[in-house]
Amino acid sequence: MDFLRIQPIHLDVLREIGNIGAGHAATALSTMLNKAVDMKVPSVNVISFEEISEMVGGAENVVASVFLRIVGDAPGCMFFMLPVEQAEKLLEDLLVGQTVDLTKEDESDISLSALQEVGNILSGSYLTSFSDFTGLNLQPSVPATSIDMAGAILSFGLLEISTVSDYAIVIDTAFTDIERQDEVKGHFFLLPDPLSFSKIFHALGVPLDE
Amino acid sequence: MSEIIKVGIADINLVSPPNTIRTTGLGSCVGVILFDQVKKIAGMAHIMLPDSSLSKTSMLNEGKYADTAIKSLYDMLIKSGANGKGLKAKIAGGAQMFKFTSGSEMMRIGPRNVERVIEELSALKIPLLASDVGGSSGRTIEFNPENTLLTIKTVNAGTKVI
Numbered sequence: 348m349d350f351l352r353i354q355p356i357h358l359d360v361l362r363e364i365g366n367i368g369a370g371h372a373a374t375a376l377s378t379m380l381n382k383a384v385d386m387k388v389p390s391v392n393v394i395s396f397e398e399i400s401e402m403v404g405g406a407e408n409v410v411a412s413v414f415l416r417i418v419g420d421a422p423g424c425m426f427f428m429l430p431v432e433q434a435e436k437l438l439e440d441l442l443v444g445q446t447v448d449l450t451k452e453d454e455s456d457i458s459l460s461a462l463q464e465v466g467n468i469l470s471g472s473y474l475t476s477f478s479d480f481t482g483l484n485l486q487p488s489v490p491a492t493s494i495d496m497a498g499a500i501l502s503f504g505l506l507e508i509s510t511v512s513d514y515a516i517v518i519d520t521a522f523t524d525i526e527r528q529d530e531v532k533g534h535f536f537l538l539p540d541p542l543s544f545s546k547i548f549h550a551l552g553v554p555l556d557e
Numbered sequence: 558m559s560e561i562i563k564v565g566i567a568d569i570n571l572v573s574p575p576n577t578i579r580t581t582g583l584g585s586c587v588g589v590i591l592f593d594q595v596k597k598i599a600g601m602a603h604i605m606l607p608d609s610s611l612s613k614t615s616m617l618n619e620g621k622y623a624d625t626a627i628k629s630l631y632d633m634l635i636k637s638g639a640n641g642k643g644l645k646a647k648i649a650g651g652a653q654m655f656k657f658t659s660g661s662e663m664m665r666i667g668p669r670n671v672e673r674v675i676e677e678l679s680a681l682k683i684p685l686l687a688s689d690v691g692g693s694s695g696r697t698i699e700f701n702p703e704n705t706l707l708t709i710k711t712v713n714a715g716t717k718v719i
Contacts, residue, residue: 495694509605
């Protein structure tokens with residue numbers, strides 16, 4: 348893909364996808380937790396593979412993540428990613444009365460599947476609004492969860508892109524718990540496959556100049 | 558004062574004592590270390606994909622693909638005075654971070670990377686002394702060219718030295 352053909356308007360369009368998608372997801376999260384969830388203005392960046400890991404605290408930083416493939420008209424990858432401690436807090440809010448320790452193997456089964464379900468609901472609402480907004484047919488794959496190094500997890504979502512480029516367009520939306528304003532709770536990363544960009548731009552009426 | 562040489566994704570670098578060389582967050586990627594124990598020079602590549610034929614761009618990043626990365630790492634080491642016949646290898650990585658029932662070929666990229674690395678090494682007649690591959694854990698690896706030990710750290714499966 349030729350990133351040079353991408354104009355500011357295209358980045359704006361992608362930012363709007365992040366805005367609407369994550370907005371719906373944040374509402375879903377807020378309903379699930381029965382408390383207010385705040386969302387940051389999405390950022391859309393053309394960044395190197397190294398920099399993507401930096402966005403979540405470096406390649407070695409341990410994160411809880413839910414990953415899914417987007418299939419349909421504009422395939423891509425989607426990650427819902429948050430620091431392990433934050434994931435534990437979120438799950439404790441959800442599984443009332445339980446102490447969650449995601450790093451323990453034995454106890455983690457129910458919490459892992461709860462995490463997967465959270466990821467499923469959030470990314471589902473993100474993707475539905477993305478699909479409605481663009482009129483593109485998009486479906487999520489069954490989500491997969493992993494608690495591991497951010498770099499190891501994210502590089503998996505970069506494989507498709509890496510065949511055409513050393514850079515990726517990342518639509519990142521961070522969100523926070525309104526009571527704990529200072530800390531970022533999690534990230535949604537949307538990584539469309541290289542060929543999906545022209546489809547997305549076309550669907551939204553801002554085709555790339557040929 | 559020794560320092561740690563960093564190797565990024567799809568990157569290649571060389572090292573000699575007292576420095577060590579390190580790459581972080583290997584998932585399905587494979588870290589390949591070639592070293593000459595006598596001349597005490599080593600290099601590491603962090604490869605993402607098995608074969609450069611997967612590339613859909615005219616600008617080929619050699620460090621990204623197993624076939625091109627190992628060749629250029631080999632050439633870099635020879636240029637820096639390593640003895641081609643004395644080179645040995647250690648590898649780590651190639652995990653499957655996520656399991657899908659209906660996985661495409663891209664999904665089992667870890668094992669494919671490992672297979673291809675082993676093929677490339679045997680084509681260059683470089684003995685593979687040790688490996689820590691597969692599984693479903695991310696790895697951070699650090700190689701010390703002085704004692705040729707490779708330290709592998711994981712989140713879920715502890716630390717080991719090969």
